[in-house]
Amino acid sequence: MPQAHFYSKPTSVYWTCKALLDQRTISQLTQxxxxxxxxLGAIIHRLKHEYGWPICTEYRQPDGMALYSMPPDTDRAKLRFPKSAKALGVVEGCE
Known part of the structure; x- marks a missing residue:
């Protein structure tokens, strides 16, 4: 039996990357x-550890829900992108 359903959907990965790059604070509920x-937790883990994204995690009280965001000074041009979000890495005016 294929196990592809255990991995994040490309649309979820793209949405997560775009939301973070748009300076949104996101949670599992928003996803x-x-x-x-x-x-979302798996996507964030992969972005942080495999792609080196500087994602900040804050835990909301009292339920402990994780909130994820990116520092405002993050340089998009220096980020590595997952395959499904590569289009977000294209900086206008650059080839």
């Missing part, structure tokens, strides 16, 4: 509402 995704 569910926007793209019906359930793997």
């Amino acid at each position: 569910i509402q926007n793209v019906k995704g359930w793997r």
